[in-house]
Amino acid sequence: xxxxxxxxxxxxxxxxxxxxxxxxxxxxIIGLTFKPNEALSExxxxxxxxxxxxxxxxxxxxxxDETLVDVFPQRxxxxxxxxxxxVMEAQFLREAxxxxxxxxxxxxxxxxxIRDLSRLIDDQRHAATAGSPEDYMPLDEAFHxxxxxxxxxxxxxxxxxxxxGQMDRVRFLSLPNKAHMLLxxxxxxxxxxxxETQDPDRAEAAMRHHLKQVLKTIQELAAEMPAIFA
Amino acid sequence: xxxxxxxxxxxxxxxxxxxxxxxxxxxxIIGLTFKPNEALSExxxxxxxxxxxxxxxxxxxxxxDETLVDVFPQRxxxxxxxxxxxVMEAQFLREAxxxxxxxxxxxxxxxxxIRDLSRLIDDQRHAATAGSPEDYMPLDEAFHxxxxxxxxxxxxxxxxxxxxGQMDRVRFLSLPNKAHMLLxxxxxxxxxxxxETQDPDRAEAAMRHHLKQVLKTIQELAAEMPAIFA
DNA sequence: CGCCGGGATATGCCATGGTAGTATCTCACA
DNA sequence: TGTGAGATACTACCATGGCATATCCCGGCG
Numbered sequence: 001x002x003x004x005x006x007x008x009x010x011x012x013x014x015x016x017x018x019x020x021x022x023x024x025x026x027x028x029i030i031g032l033t034f035k036p037n038e039a040l041s042e043x044x045x046x047x048x049x050x051x052x053x054x055x056x057x058x059x060x061x062x063x064x065d066e067t068l069v070d071v072f073p074q075r076x077x078x079x080x081x082x083x084x085x086x087v088m089e090a091q092f093l094r095e096a097x098x099x100x101x102x103x104x105x106x107x108x109x110x111x112x113x114i115r116d117l118s119r120l121i122d123d124q125r126h127a128a129t130a131g132s133p134e135d136y137m138p139l140d141e142a143f144h145x146x147x148x149x150x151x152x153x154x155x156x157x158x159x160x161x162x163x164x165g166q167m168d169r170v171r172f173l174s175l176p177n178k179a180h181m182l183l184x185x186x187x188x189x190x191x192x193x194x195x196e197t198q199d200p201d202r203a204e205a206a207m208r209h210h211l212k213q214v215l216k217t218i219q220e221l222a223a224e225m226p227a228i229f230a
Numbered sequence: 231x232x233x234x235x236x237x238x239x240x241x242x243x244x245x246x247x248x249x250x251x252x253x254x255x256x257x258x259i260i261g262l263t264f265k266p267n268e269a270l271s272e273x274x275x276x277x278x279x280x281x282x283x284x285x286x287x288x289x290x291x292x293x294x295d296e297t298l299v300d301v302f303p304q305r306x307x308x309x310x311x312x313x314x315x316x317v318m319e320a321q322f323l324r325e326a327x328x329x330x331x332x333x334x335x336x337x338x339x340x341x342x343x344i345r346d347l348s349r350l351i352d353d354q355r356h357a358a359t360a361g362s363p364e365d366y367m368p369l370d371e372a373f374h375x376x377x378x379x380x381x382x383x384x385x386x387x388x389x390x391x392x393x394x395g396q397m398d399r400v401r402f403l404s405l406p407n408k409a410h411m412l413l414x415x416x417x418x419x420x421x422x423x424x425x426e427t428q429d430p431d432r433a434e435a436a437m438r439h440h441l442k443q444v445l446k447t448i449q450e451l452a453a454e455m456p457a458i459f460a
Numbered sequence: 461c462g463c464c465g466g467g468a469t470a471t472g473c474c475a476t477g478g479t480a481g482t483a484t485c486t487c488a489c490a
Numbered sequence: 491t492g493t494g495a496g497a498t499a500c501t502a503c504c505a506t507g508g509c510a511t512a513t514c515c516c517g518g519c520g
Contacts, residue, residue, distance in 0.1 A: 016303060017474070018291075042502065052475040054284075057502080061248075061288055062295065067385070073246060074481045074502055089385050096330035097323065104322075155297070155319050159389060247504070272472065282505040287472080304472055304511045 011049065018055035022062050029068050029079055030168045036081045036229075040069060066162050082169055082229045084222055088215075090163040095211050097160050098144065099204045105151040106195045106203035113150035117192045120146060124188060128181035136181050143188055147195075167214050173225070174217045184213070241281065248285035252292050259298050259309055260398045266311045266459075270299060298395050312399055312459045314452055318445075320393040325441050327390055328374065329434045335381040336425045336433035343380035347422045350376060351415060358411035366411050373418050377425075397444050403455070404447045414443070 011020050025045075028034050042060065046053040060077055063069045070080045105113065120143050127135040148157035176184075187210040194203035222229050241250050255275075258264050272290065276283040290307055293299045300310045335343065350373050357365040378387035406414075417440040424433035452459050 016472095041500090043500095046475095053502095054474055054476090058288065058291055060502095061291070065292065065295070065388075071502080072482095075483075076501055085382075086385065089383050092330065092334075092383070093327065093386055093389060096326050100322065100326035152315070153319050153322070155316065155393070156323055158295075159323060159393070163385070163389070246502095271470085273470090276505095283472095284504055284506090290472095301472080302512090304470095305513075306471055 011051065017051050018058040021049060021051065021055050022059035024049070025059050025063060026066075026068065026165065029063070030165055030172060032169060032172050034079045036079050036169070038079045040077045040079060042077070066165050068165050082166065084218065084229060087166050087170060087218055090166045091211065091215055093163050094160055094167070095208055097156055098147075098207050098211060101148055101151060101153055101156050102191065102195070102207045103200045103204045104153070105147050106198055106200040109195050109198065110150060113146070114196055116146050116150060117143065117195065121185060121189050121192055124181075124185045128178060128185050131178040131181070133176050133181070136176070140184065140188075147191075170218050170221060171214060173221050184210075187213075241279065247281050248288040251279060251281065251285050252289035254279070255289050255293060256296075256298065256395065259293070260395055260402060262399060262402050264309045266309050266399070268309045270307045270309060272307070296392050296395050312396065314448065314459060317396050317400060317448055320396045321441065321445055323393050324390055324397070325438055327386055328377075328437050328441060331378055331381060331383055331386050332421065332425070332437045333430045333434045334383070335377050336428055336430040339425050339428065340380060343376070344426055346376050346380060347373065347425065351419050351422055354411075354415045354418060358408060358415050361408040361411070363406050363411070366406065370414065370418075377421075400448050400451065401444060403451050414440075417443075 011017060011024075025034075025040075034040065040060070042053045042056050046056045049056065060069055060071065064071045064077075067080055067086065069077050071077045120139060124136065124139045124143070127139055144160065145157050148154065148160065187206065191203060191206045191210060194200075194206050241247060241254075255264075255270075264270065270290070272283045272286050276286045279286065290299055290301065294301045294307075297310055297316065299307050301307045350369060354366065354369045354373070357369055374390065375387050378384065378390065417436065421433060421436045421440060424430075424436050
């Protein structure tokens with residue numbers, strides 16, 4: 001368990017606590033610091049984070065909306081198990097959203113979008129060759145976020161994020177190695193090239209192919225470690 | 231303004247208050263009981279609904295996640311204006327989601343889905359000929375929800391709902407007449423037929439055509455009543 | 461007359477106390 | 491030994507109070 005006043009997870013009192021707690025808990029759930037089916041008590045969390053129960057509760061409500069936690073009224077709150085059916089649905093919905101967005105991005109890409117994506121791919125290649133998954137995952141996230149927001153669709157990224165959580169836990173189970181990160185970067189480059197050359201069909205196809213990577217891993221993982229899944 | 235302890239909006243103390251307040255406020259915002267740009271005070275709402283500020287606050291947080299209200303820290307909370315760009319994005323995202331879902335529905339429609347949709351269309355035809363928009367809108371909602379949930383994708387309906395709010399306010403501005411409701415029902419019937427005959431392409435096309443109805447109205451409305459829009 | 465500053469007011473934000481409901485554990489009893 | 495009923499210890503839920511901060515208004519100064 002975490003020590004009281006969890007070291008390294010200091011909160012900035014100058015910013016809204018509730019939002020910070022939400023982000024913190026979400027990262028800890030996705031990063032499997034909190035294991036699936038683990039009980040989360042409002043009171044205990046508040047104690048450990050050094051805040052009151054109110055912002056913790058608000059964060060848990062938002063996490064429940066994303067089905068990252070299951071709230072049982074008057075009984076307790078637990079980290080939701082990784083439900084295979086739900087991960088599959090999340091994958092399906094994310095693909096539908098990102099395919100549509102990247103298609104639009106490829107129709108009329110803005111110069112700043114081209115520039116930002118190009119830079120991100122360079123960064124990813126460096127992080128991948130260095131072999132550091134901790135540095136790579138934020139860059140992967142930034143790539144997809146940039147496509148949404150750089151195409152003038154900020155809401156789409158919010159939606160994608162809200163379904164991505166379940167999938168990210170699965171991705172965390174299969175530690176990406178250097179070869180894997182390079183493969184992902186190549187797929188990003190392929191998507192980028194389709195956007196740059198304004199080829200919507202190619203962009204959509206590349207995105208769908210890219211996102212299907214996750215599906216390949218979950219099936220075998222479900223067989224390996226059944227305790228974590230529903 | 232509403233009288234204290236708003237008549238007709240009684241809350242059931244036996245069920246979670248926060249969730250009830252959320253649903254109530256959402257309906258009132260979509261139904262334009264609360265006008266765009268209208269200030270919403272936690273304290274005042276709590277007073278009128280006869281509950282404490284805590285569940286009201288929780289409801290407002292969830293509404294803020296759907297961008298139905300804008301929360302300005304330490305300043306106040308207002309019903310979000312109808313931003314044309316946001317409605318367009320919501321339309322785009324909803325179309326992407328529902329097109330994907332209805333396509334899957336048409337691939338392997340379950341017998342119960344066929345039966346439920348068939349019944350809903352009958353009900354809609356009755357409500358439309360009776361000319362009662364209040365009765366029709368829930369049936370319209372149920373049609374789309376049934377497709378999602380009847381295809382084993384409950385999460386998709388949650389997502390669709392979260393973007394639908396902005397669009398529903400626009401729909402509420404243009405009171406649907408009897409002819410309009412009959413037209414919508416015909417489009418539902420077309421979608422249904424495509425599902426029943428397991429024709430994914432036709433189902434997707436029919437759904438996209440159906441959803442584009444909203445876009446036709448918003449442009450002229452934005453010109454008519456600019457005060458409501460952003 | 462216009463600009464600037466200080467105080468009063470209102471807001472959302474966080475902390476805390478009390479309550480109703482549920483699960484578990486214990487102990488008496490069959 | 492198995493069983494059931496009651497006490498207990500948790501939980502999430504709602505209510506309430508205090509706080510920091512942003513805004514507005516109004517008076518004074520340039």
